[in-house]
Amino acid sequence: MAEGQKPTINDVARISGVSKKTVSRVINKSPLLNQATREKVESVIADLGYVPNPQARALALRRNFLIGLIHDNPNAQMVLGVQEGILDTIRDTEFALVVHPVNRHSPTLAEDIRRFIEQQRLYGVMLLPPLSERDDLAELCRDLGCTLVRMGSARLDDDEHLVASNDRQAVSEAVAWLVELGHTRIGFVAGPEGFRSANEREQGFLDGLAAAGLTLDPAVAARGTYRFESGKAAGEKLLSAAEPPTAVFSSNDEMAAGILHAARERGLNVPEDLSIIGFDDTATAAHIWPPLTTVRWPIRTMASTAAAKLIRPASAASEPSFFLSDLIRRASAVPYPKP
Amino acid sequence: MAEGQKPTINDVARISGVSKKTVSRVINKSPLLNQATREKVESVIADLGYVPNPQARALALRRNFLIGLIHDNPNAQMVLGVQEGILDTIRDTEFALVVHPVNRHSPTLAEDIRRFIEQQRLYGVMLLPPLSERDDLAELCRDLGCTLVRMGSARLDDDEHLVASNDRQAVSEAVAWLVELGHTRIGFVAGPEGFRSANEREQGFLDGLAAAGLTLDPAVAARGTYRFESGKAAGEKLLSAAEPPTAVFSSNDEMAAGILHAARERGLNVPEDLSIIGFDDTATAAHIWPPLTTVRWPIRTMASTAAAKLIRPASAASEPSFFLSDLIRRASAVPYPKP
DNA sequence: AGGCAAGATGACACCGGTTACCATTCCATC
DNA sequence: GATGGAATGGTAACCGGTGTCATCTTGCCT
Numbered sequence: 174m175a176e177g178q179k180p181t182i183n184d185v186a187r188i189s190g191v192s193k194k195t196v197s198r199v200i201n202k203s204p205l206l207n208q209a210t211r212e213k214v215e216s217v218i219a220d221l222g223y224v225p226n227p228q229a230r231a232l233a234l235r236r237n238f239l240i241g242l243i244h245d246n247p248n249a250q251m252v253l254g255v256q257e258g259i260l261d262t263i264r265d266t267e268f269a270l271v272v273h274p275v276n277r278h279s280p281t282l283a284e285d286i287r288r289f290i291e292q293q294r295l296y297g298v299m300l301l302p303p304l305s306e307r308d309d310l311a312e313l314c315r316d317l318g319c320t321l322v323r324m325g326s327a328r329l330d331d332d333e334h335l336v337a338s339n340d341r342q343a344v345s346e347a348v349a350w351l352v353e354l355g356h357t358r359i360g361f362v363a364g365p366e367g368f369r370s371a372n373e374r375e376q377g378f379l380d381g382l383a384a385a386g387l388t389l390d391p392a393v394a395a396r397g398t399y400r401f402e403s404g405k406a407a408g409e410k411l412l413s414a415a416e417p418p419t420a421v422f423s424s425n426d427e428m429a430a431g432i433l434h435a436a437r438e439r440g441l442n443v444p445e446d447l448s449i450i451g452f453d454d455t456a457t458a459a460h461i462w463p464p465l466t467t468v469r470w471p472i473r474t475m476a477s478t479a480a481a482k483l484i485r486p487a488s489a490a491s492e493p494s495f496f497l498s499d500l501i502r503r504a505s506a507v508p509y510p511k512p
Numbered sequence: 513m514a515e516g517q518k519p520t521i522n523d524v525a526r527i528s529g530v531s532k533k534t535v536s537r538v539i540n541k542s543p544l545l546n547q548a549t550r551e552k553v554e555s556v557i558a559d560l561g562y563v564p565n566p567q568a569r570a571l572a573l574r575r576n577f578l579i580g581l582i583h584d585n586p587n588a589q590m591v592l593g594v595q596e597g598i599l600d601t602i603r604d605t606e607f608a609l610v611v612h613p614v615n616r617h618s619p620t621l622a623e624d625i626r627r628f629i630e631q632q633r634l635y636g637v638m639l640l641p642p643l644s645e646r647d648d649l650a651e652l653c654r655d656l657g658c659t660l661v662r663m664g665s666a667r668l669d670d671d672e673h674l675v676a677s678n679d680r681q682a683v684s685e686a687v688a689w690l691v692e693l694g695h696t697r698i699g700f701v702a703g704p705e706g707f708r709s710a711n712e713r714e715q716g717f718l719d720g721l722a723a724a725g726l727t728l729d730p731a732v733a734a735r736g737t738y739r740f741e742s743g744k745a746a747g748e749k750l751l752s753a754a755e756p757p758t759a760v761f762s763s764n765d766e767m768a769a770g771i772l773h774a775a776r777e778r779g780l781n782v783p784e785d786l787s788i789i790g791f792d793d794t795a796t797a798a799h800i801w802p803p804l805t806t807v808r809w810p811i812r813t814m815a816s817t818a819a820a821k822l823i824r825p826a827s828a829a830s831e832p833s834f835f836l837s838d839l840i841r842r843a844s845a846v847p848y849p850k851p
Numbered sequence: 852a853g854g855c856a857a858g859a860t861g862a863c864a865c866c867g868g869t870t871a872c873c874a875t876t877c878c879a880t881c
Numbered sequence: 882g883a884t885g886g887a888a889t890g891g892t893a894a895c896c897g898g899t900g901t902c903a904t905c906t907t908g909c910c911t
Contacts, residue, residue, distance in 0.1 A: 179657075181896090181897055181898085182897060182898060183897075183898095191860075191861085192860065192861045192862075193861095193897085193898080193899095194860075194861060194862080194863095194899080194900090195859085195860060195861075196898095197898070197899060197900095198859095198860085200898095201899085205857095205858060205859065205860095206858095206859070206860090207858085207859060207860085210859080210860085224630045224631055225897080225898070226571070226633060226896085226897055226898065227631065227632060227633060227898095228567045228568075228570035228571045228576055228633065228896090228897080228898090229567075229571050229866090229896070229897035229898040229899090230897080230898055230899080231567035231866095231898090232565070232567045232568050232571055232865095232866050232867065232868085232896090232897080232898070232899090233865080233866055233897080233898045233899040233900085234866085234898085234899070235866065237567055239608075239610075249588040249589045249591070249592040249593075249795070250588045252588070252592055253588040253591055253592060253613075254588075256611055256613060257613055260611075260612070260613055267631060269578075269610045269612075269628075269631075269632050270610060270611055270612075271578075271608045271609060271610050271611075272595055272599075272609055272610075272611050273599070273608075273609075274592075274595060274596055274599055289608075291563045292563055292566065292606060292608075293566060293608050294565060294566060294567065401795075401798065401799055427795070427799065430799040430800075431799075433801060434799075434801060434803075437801050456588070456740075456766075456796065457795065457796055457799050459740065460740055460766065460769040460770075460773075460796050460800060461769075461799060461800050461801065462772060462773060462776050462800065462801060464773075520866090520867055520868085521867060521868060522867075522868095530890075530891090531890060531891050531892080532867090532868080532869095532891095533869085533870090533890070533891065533892085534889085534890060534891085536868070536869065536870090537889095537890090539868095540869090544887090544888060544889070545888090545889075545890090546888080546889065546890090549889080549890085564867085564868070565866085565867055565868065566868095567866090567867080567868090568866070568867035568868035568869090568896090569867080569868055569869080570868090570896095571866090571867080571868070571869090571895095571896050571897065571898085572867080572868045572869040572870080572895080572896055573868085573869070573896085574869095574896070
């Protein structure tokens with residue numbers, strides 16, 4: 174082996190005086206191997222600092238060890254949490270994580286995803302919301318021969334390889350908390366149409382109201398895009414109602430921050446004049462003033478579980494997994510009327 | 513070719529009636545090829561939907577097309593911005609982005625990085641601050657045969673393959689703005705020791721004061737960790753000084769949010785009683801109240817440039833690139849004394 | 852002692868590309 | 882008409898692993 178070149182399986186075989194097939198057996202922990210041989214080869218491997226070439230392996234095995242993360246998500250915290258979760262699972266394996274942010278509004282979205290998967294010959298892919306809610310994309314990935322796992326906010330019609338939270342229930346509990354605090358006029362800011370999570374959270378909100386015998390007045394409801402600005406606009410609408418709400422549930426934290434700005438600009442104090450609850454527990458939630466009461470869902474754990482499903486061919490992996498969310502009670506939601 | 517199998521170069525060769533070598537020439541756009549032959553082969557490729565196997569290519573070429581992003585960064589926005597920037601550059605190439613978050617406090621950090629690079633046989637890696645500031649890690653990557661690019665906040669001793677902003681100058685301009693607003697007692701919250709960016713920002717702060725003929729009173733200076741909580745603690749210290757500052761520069765936005773909380777808990781109003789300037793222009797900056805005046809640096813563009821350096825073997829790529837930052841003037845910094 | 856099963860190992864083809872090198876064809880030149 | 886060079890395309894080897902199957906030990910049973 175020339176200087177500067179990485180040692181190959183042939184070098185290991187030659188130096189330890191066995192065939193490359195035997196070395197291969199050592200690497201792959203084949204059980205039918207003489208202990209002495211194994212140790213000898215292992216010591217040579219250690220000496221040489223030999224690391225198998227993953228591309229050669231991939232070629233011979235006709236599969237590789239790359240998993241792709243495809244997303245179009247405005248929430249950086251969430252995406253990074255997912256990446257960390259996946260790495261928690263694959264760190265000590267031979268798998269690697271390839272990321273591929275896309276634009277869901279692009280007319281070439283499907284083509285873009287197809288190219289990515291085909292070009293890299295991915296072993297598996299993980300889809301994040303809102304992409305994960307599209308059955309056509311899921312089908313595309315499977316057609317391309319990828320194992321697939323989807324993260325979501327609820328059950329899907331096609332539950333296979335799904336890792337989901339239960340947003341509906343979580344929101345209904347958040348509303349129950351507002352009710353417990355004494356609020357009866359509760360505003361609602363929905364997420365964008367076409368998002369499963371937005372839908373679930375809306376249902377959960379209505380569940381919560383219904384459980385308390387309340388109904389939603391359209392005058393204190395608005396739809397947003399999950400972005401800050403849309404939250405601010407929604408807040409302005411709700412607060413300018415003839416009879417404004419004393420509390421409002423926002424379908425995510427970023428919009429909640431927008432509502433807060435709207436309130437401030439009208440000279441209102443939060444939480445004294447308006448209680449707010451958000452969803453996601455992003456960094457923003459803890460850093461705005463007052464700290465935001467919000468729903469936390471276990472992003473990292475869910476992603477880690479999803480990755481495990483992906484890399485373990487076990488049959489049970491096709492069963493969906495469900496996770497619970499917690500209501501994080503902070504200062505933005507207080508009793509009403511003021512005690 | 514059996515159903516369900518991907519077509520290979522052999523299939524293309526057989527069907528178009530040429531040798532695989534000729535197909536290879538078509539794929540690699542070799543100039544010495546008859547136009548008719550090329551078109552025939554291209555049409556067969558299109559018919560079959562043939563995509564070259566990247567692992568086989570990597571094996572034959574003795575290099576692959578994976579670039580790694582190694583980081584240990586608490587700022588999700590920044591990391592995601594970097595990922596997007598890299599993808600801007602590589603989207604229509606055969607390169608893919610493999611991410612590898614690490615823990616810089618782990619005793620096995622170097623080993624972890626080595627394993628990652630060796631195991632995946634990366635073509636190149638990109639290091640993000642604060643990892644990018646460590647020459648030993650840079651050397652490790654290079655020893656492993658990777659082309660390397662570092663993102664940073666200033667020139668380095670070893671400038672090669674560097675993409676940097678100029679934090680020092682940016683901060684000094686931010687201070688100049690506070691001075692222009694009339695502030696003379698300006699507090700400072702430093703970043704963690706050992707971070708190049710923290711150091712640069714501190715120097716920039718001192719530059720700014722010096723340019724205005726001011727000096728830093730240690731009573732209104734504190735060091736933080738770039739985390740929210742440390743900013744809050746620093747804020748408490750500064751505001752409890754016998755003579756508290758009328759304005760404070762925080763070395764990043766997250767700590768600025770913490771200072772804001774500290775101020776609020778003391779019953780102070782921002783910006784009426786205290787002006788604040790942060791650094792980074794993360795989402796937090798725009799979403800807290802009042803919106804934070806802060807320094808924005810072109811993350812995505814820088815990352816995109818860095819990726820271009822990585823994948824283009826051009827010699828000029830080894831020259832460092834520098835970028836300018838902007839002061840984003842929002843509501844958190846106002847004139848003093850009140851007009 | 853002979854037979855045999857199980858365990859250990861090796862030879863060789865193959866995965867799907869690329870490269871080195873050679874062969875052919877077609878002209879232009881002398 | 883012989884010769885040489887450019888243009889074009891083919892053959893075989895190779896990259897670094899793994900699968901198949903054959904071979905060689907060895908221990909154990911009869």
